[in-house]
Amino acid sequence: MKRKYVSWAVLIALAAVAAVEEKRLSTTAFSAQAAETSSRSLPIFEVDRTWPKVPPQWKLGDPSSIAIDAKDSVWVLHRPRTLKPEQTAMAAPPVIVFDTAGNYIKAWGGAGKGYDWPEREHGIHIDYKGFVWLGGNSCPTNGLPGLKPVADDQLLKFTQDGRFVMQIGHSNQSKGNADTTNVHRAADAWVYQPTNELFVADGYGNHRVIVFDADTGKFKRMWAHSATSRWTMTTVSWSRRPASRTPALSNSA
Numbered sequence: 001m002k003r004k005y006v007s008w009a010v011l012i013a014l015a016a017v018a019a020v021e022e023k024r025l026s027t028t029a030f031s032a033q034a035a036e037t038s039s040r041s042l043p044i045f046e047v048d049r050t051w052p053k054v055p056p057q058w059k060l061g062d063p064s065s066i067a068i069d070a071k072d073s074v075w076v077l078h079r080p081r082t083l084k085p086e087q088t089a090m091a092a093p094p095v096i097v098f099d100t101a102g103n104y105i106k107a108w109g110g111a112g113k114g115y116d117w118p119e120r121e122h123g124i125h126i127d128y129k130g131f132v133w134l135g136g137n138s139c140p141t142n143g144l145p146g147l148k149p150v151a152d153d154q155l156l157k158f159t160q161d162g163r164f165v166m167q168i169g170h171s172n173q174s175k176g177n178a179d180t181t182n183v184h185r186a187a188d189a190w191v192y193q194p195t196n197e198l199f200v201a202d203g204y205g206n207h208r209v210i211v212f213d214a215d216t217g218k219f220k221r222m223w224a225h226s227a228t229s230r231w232t233m234t235t236v237s238w239s240r241r242p243a244s245r246t247p248a249l250s251n252s253a
Contacts, residue, residue, distance in 0.1 A: 047237070052074070053104055060096070061083045062079045062162075063078045064122070069126040069160070070128075071131065073100075074097065075097050076098070077094060077209060078092070078094060080094055080110075092107055094109055095108055095109035095151070111188060115156055116170055117156070119138035119150050120137055120153045121134070122185075122187070123136075123187065127232060130159075131158065131160075132158045133156070133158075135154070135155045135189060136154075136157070136185070137152055137186070137204045138150060138151060138152040151205060152169055153183055154168060154173075155172060155186060155198075155200065166217050168217045177208055183202045183206065185205035187204055197213065197220060200212070208222050208223065209224060
């Protein structure tokens with residue numbers, strides 16, 4: 001009987017020692033992890049007020065979109081019509097390009113022959129071939145000052161020097177979600193290299209994804225555009241995934 005009590009006492013003692021040791025090891029591991037975390041300080045972001053270096057004769061309106069090309073040049077699409085009336089004469093061209101240090105490279109864009117420039121500049125994308133894609137999201141009823149009451153129902157394709165290549169759709173011509181010729185205030189666009197297809201998040205006026213051939217502009221397919229779809233879209237846009245060079249669809253209510 002005495003041996004039995006001793007055995008139970010030893011087991012209890014061992015359990016107590018094990019519990020203490022486990023706690024000590026857990027505390028040590030936690031302390032080590034905390035020390036490791038504290039040694040890896042979080043990045044601190046500060047505004048570089050010297051970037052970009054806009055030529056002194058120009059002013060930028062509201063920047064609406066930024067794209068990075070294969071040379072790491074930074075393409076800024078801005079809205080010249082958002083400048084104050086006394087600054088409109090100094091408006092920079094809508095597309096302006098800087099290097100990574102913020103030095104000015106070139107600028108172009110605006111109304112021209114053969115295409116409908118967006119009334120309210122919205123998105124810019126540089127595809128894998130180096131072409132520049134532009135879109136707008138003007139709404140006829142938004143009542144914003146300085147804008148004509150038209151809808152941006154088109155996408156434009158240019159070379160990097162601003163030479164017009166192709167237009168998909170036309171200003172103020174959308175017939176709605178079933179229209180395969182026009183977009184309607186498209187939110188974003190992205191050329192998918194393996195298939196050379198332009199995927200358009202269409203977007204603010206329509207509620208769908210529509211796909212065109214990136215060379216010819218020919219309609220290929222679309223989805224999530226009708227009340228009979230298994231799921232619906234409200235405002236559709238892309239979020240970039242730099243590692244895979246492909247866009248991810250974003251649908252916000």
